[in-house]
Amino acid sequence: MKVSVLVVAGLLLFPFSNVTAQEVNDAQIASIVVTANQVDIDAGKLAKSRSTNDEVKAFAELMITDHTSVNKSATDLVAKLKVSPQNNPTSQSLQAGGEKNLAHLRTLKGAAFDKAYVDHEVEYHQQVIDALDKILIPGATNGELKALLIKVRPAFVAHLEHAKRLQSSTGKEG
């Protein structure tokens, strides 16, 4: 019982931890990419409406814009390749992790909200970059899908850097 709770908790925190590049196919990668972007768009929407810090709000707006653009490119490509995104344990746990994050954020206000949102953004972008490097890019078999993932990576790196800067500036707030 205790162990299974831990496993579930671990999966929510590190949705990519038990997957390898060999185990994912392109349809699953498509689903993971779309879910990962959507989760961050949803968090961005909440932060945009709830944060009172201008820098945090601007960052949240950027996350909505950039991840929407990335998702548009991903869904366009998936349609062109005639791949149907296939639900899988990684996208499910990403989804569950995103919902858990939103539920937690909804309980917070002010500086505590900003801190929790930004901390999660740092963690989230780091996890997605790791997943791109270890699972998604090496796992993609279609050349165009692989190229898209490689093209997307620098945006996640820039977002991570941006979130880390916010982390040190909002950390001083309270």
Add this chain to the structure above:
Amino acid sequence: MRTATLVAALSVVLGSMSAVTGDQPKSKTHTVTIEGMRFQPEVLTVAPGDTVVWVNKDLVPHTATSKAGGFDSKDIQADKSWRYTIKTTGDFAYICTFHPTMKAMLRVKE
């Protein structure tokens, strides 16, 4: 009469040609590629009157904005570009207002 008209016409044509090929250096068009969340080249040197075209090859929107240089592209969407003819000399640092990690420099000198 006919000859005079021809001579007049020819001198107009030649006159306008010499205006184009005169001593004035030709203004050039330079390209800055925005790709992988970077401006490339990061430092670009141009002459006054030259045009710079920023081409966004990323999947996300960017800007090329310099407070000191007085230029601001506003949103350059993915696969779109923005052109600007710069007239004043100087070193103009510019950024993408969306992504603070993106910085570059436009050097304008005679």
